[in-house]
Amino acid sequence: MIQDFLHLIEQHFFREYPKEGCGLLGVKQGKGHWLPCENIAEVNENFIMNSAEYLKYKRTYDIVGVVHSHPDESSEPSTPDINQCNSLGIPYYIFSYPEMDLTIVKPEKDLTELYGREYKFGVTDCFEAVRDYYLSKDMYIPNRILWEKEWYNKNTGLDYFCPEIVKQWGGEEIDLNDLQENDLITFRFESNVANHCGIFLGNDIFYHHAVNRLSGRENLYPFWVKFIDKAYRYVA
Secondary structure, three states: OHHHHHHHHHHHHHHHOOOOOEEEEEEEOOEEEEEEEOEOOOOOOOOOEOHHHHHHHHHHOEEEEEEEEEEOOOOOOOHHHHHHHHHHOOOEEEEEEOOOOEEEEOOOOOOOOOOOOOOEOOOEOHHHHHHHHHHHOOOOOOOOOOOOOOHHHOOOOOOOOOHHHHHHOOOEEEOHHHOOOOOEEEEOOOOOOOOEEEEEEEOOEEEEOOOOOOOEEEEOOOOHHHHEEEEEEOOO
C-alpha cells in the first residue's frame, strides 16, 4: 500500500527537512490513506508524533503503519524505533532522506495483521478474514473446501454460506436483533444467495474484506445493513 503514496510522503519529508518527517498509513472503507502528522520533537534527530493527531486518526481509520524519515542517514532502524514498533504493535516504515531507501520493521506481535490486506479470492478474502479474526481470539473454524469463483452468479445451486454449512463450522444461528461482539454476519450482496461475511464488532461497526478493497472496519448503516442475510455466534 505504501507504494501508492511515495510521492506524497517524499513531499512531506521535504517540507519537514531537516527534521524527521512522520505520518501514518490508514485504512478507511476499504481504501488506503496517507496521513501526515506533526513531529513535535525538539531535536532534528528524533520524532515524536503529535498525540492529538494520532488519536484523531485512530478514531476514524484502521492504522496499519507508522512512517518516518531519517534525514541524511540510512533507513536502518534505531533502538528506539524497534522498541516503539514493538510497543505499538504496528509496522514501522523508515525512509532515508533524500535517497528514499525503505526499511520495514515488523513488531514482535503485529496487531494490524487483519487490516489493510489486499483482496485475493481464496487466499485473502472475506472467509479468510473471518477465520483469521477468530484465530486471533483463540476461536477456530475449519478450513474451507476450494470455492468456485463468483459461484453466486452461476445458478449452479452452490451456496457456501447456507446455514447447514456455516453450522458445520461450529456456529449457532441467532436472531439478528441479538447481535453481539464477535458474531458472524452473512450478506446477500446483489445475489439470491449469501456471498459475503464479516464480524460484528459492536456499535454499528463490523470487520470484513470485500472484493477490490482492503480489509478493515466499516459501518453497517446505511449501506451494508440492506444486504444482511443471517447471523451466527461462536464460542471459544
